[in-house]
Amino acid sequence: MKRAIYIITIVTAVFITGAAKAQHAYFPTEGTILYDKTVHVKNLLRRHISTLKDGDFSKTYFQELQDRVSETAVLKKKVSFRGQEMSMENVSETYDPIINNLIRMGLLDYQQTLYQDLSKSTLKSAFELGGSPVLIQDSLLQVKWKITNEYRNIAGYDCRRANGVTLDSVYVVAFYTDQIPISAGPGTVHGLPGMILGLVVPEQHFNIYATDVKFGSPTLKTTVGRKRDQPMTRKEAQGRLKDILGRWMTDQQFNLLLAAMFL
Template structure:
């Protein structure tokens, strides 16, 4: 066999072996295919020390400061909460996992610390149905999905083994949002009511609100879209009417109402 042919055959064999090694490597096997159906597990992390410190001002300092000082001595800085997002093609269902260690103290009743929403989203029609627990009442909110003007950046970050791209946005006029999405999951969904990117949001941060959601596990499995069903319990309303209801219920709360309105609107 001519030397030139032997050289070509060696090159082909080496290339084939390299391809097999690449395909069987952990990073390639996890990210080489596109996933349009499965279950994502999120962990919500709240910086309690930072969040609660914001509640103290010169008008209430004498009362709140001793309570806060005692809190940071006996409680962990970060509160952890779990949730899941079941998705199939253009339908998602965000479901909170019951808190195993609910906060029963004075400061632990902050709405931002709890998870009050079960959200079914139809990404094709850009509509959602949300079961929202507001104090002692349950609402069923039906409306269009939030229109978020995302600004996609060149920054990347690995989340749960997937390379994600960063996007920034402002919601509710003043809440700064940082999202990390992966186009390896070409479903425009995400935790809570955050959607609208060209891939699944696997990491989400509200830096000034001291809260994040990050994926801890992704299970790639076939989910029947017909099995993803919206919640049905609650008093029927829409976003605008719910906000009016909340505004009326908290009208005598002074500035304290602002944090509650923001938390329930996110």
């Protein structure tokens, strides 16, 4: 009888160990995630109008546009990750002509291509501003996080909420899952113990949530920008843009512009 109990105990221990190993297999280190970025267009335009100086010729244009534009616009993003590397790119979609125009102007989204190497604490981000290419090459963005006890299910994953502050004063809300063990997300915001599947930036009037997670070897977009593009740090880009735009932009408008570019 004792021998039978001993055998059952050994078999049970082996089964539990095997189950634990099988469960561990569900914590992937590579794959792709699709996101929907919802921009609250009318609110964003209202904020933009409030930053314009009185007498600015574009103020009337945006006020008229606000009556004709849709309440929200949904932009598609794809994040690929492997080990401690990640890249983000845009998914091509057909949008309303007004939305397309606002995207080209950089008001809704800069459509940047992003690559980050978390092991080296480096990032590269490429986009266009006024038809001219911009290439940011710098260290990872710093975010001060406070993890809460609030949870939300996103794309089938239980995600924990964290409140953060970055770029000195930009408030962000993130929902991350430790079931995808890479400290990244849909953009430059990172630094949590797992993948960010939901991100809200109230100041920029957008939220971005994962809609589909697929595991497997992805194609990372490690080459960002063109070879002839001159890379700049965030500080250098801020200085150059201040020289060009600071003369006719208010400080509030300029800071909002930078936050949209660097996030």
